Amino acid sequence: MRIGYARVSTDDQNLDLQIAALKHAGCDRIFTDHGISGAQFSRPGLAAAMTALSAGDTFIVWRLDRLGRSLHKLIELVEGLGAKKVGFASLTESIDTGSPGGTLIFHIMAALAQFERGLISERTKAGMLAAKARGKRVGRRRAMSERECVEARGLLTAYSTSDVAQRYGVHPRTLLRSLRREGIEVGVTASEAGRARFVLE
Template sequence: MKIGYARVSTEDQNLDLQIAALEGAGCSRLFSDHGISGSQFSRPGLKCALEALAPGDTLVVWRLDRLGRTLRKLVELIDELGARDIEFVSLNECINTTSSGGVLVFHVMAALAQFERSLISERTRAGMAAARARGQHLGRRRALTQAQCDEAGVLLAASPLAVVAARFEIHPRTLQRRLDDRSVVANGHRSSPEDLT
């Protein structure tokens, strides 16, 4: 059985063109999402379509971007369908996993998705290395500045850790970690909590 899926992103768009194409392709059941972005893969119509598919069935879409806009997610979804013995057809791109040519196109897509992930990973690592070389702090902004750490260290001589942490509106464990980090930089070793209270 062929099951069709259609989607439009905005409320003012209509599904007529897609539905006509899916019916023309022989789909006996149709599911759709109206006014939902393709970047979201959690959609009620798509969920129902996937649940309705059984081994030997075929999921048909008018165009690949109707199923989703992220290549990696598309490949994962089509891979899941294959594992369930469900074929996939995209009418506009002539992708048809029931044919050897369609399987080839799918594998090219998978390779492109892997290539895209590798490029993103390489760019991220290169950017982080360059930022470290410039002396930039990576990750979340520190809870306390160096001046606040110095002030907290002085206050701890007369007040408990929890009181000092409340003064800076942070959790006591956050203050402890920040002071530990400061002591590592200053002394080359991590101090114990007893040293700071």
């Protein structure tokens, strides 16, 4: 069975051109999504098409961008179809994984997607190294700043850990970890447990 899929991004667009092309390509069933962005891969029409596909079927779109705008996601979807023994074809780009030429084009696309991911990863790492070299902090934002830890150390001499943690909007364990991160060692008596007052050792 040949199953087609058509999509338009806005409500004022129509699907006539795509549907006509899919019918001309011999599609037995056509599923559609109307007014849904290609950036979204959770679409009712697409989901219904995926459910209808069985081994030996071919999934057809008028143009690749009707399926999605992310090359990485497109590759994942088509590879998933292949794993289920379902063919894939895009009419405009003349891609048909059922033919040697179409398979070659798809493999080139997959290689380009992998190359793109590698470049992004390299740029991200280079950016982090450059930021570190400039003295900027890289990664997750700390729950408490160095100044807040110093303030908290003073408060702990008069208030319980829970009270001080609540003041800074963090969990008592987070408070303790933050203090130790700044080199402020604290201790707690076993009898006082979580609500105990921590004192500097």
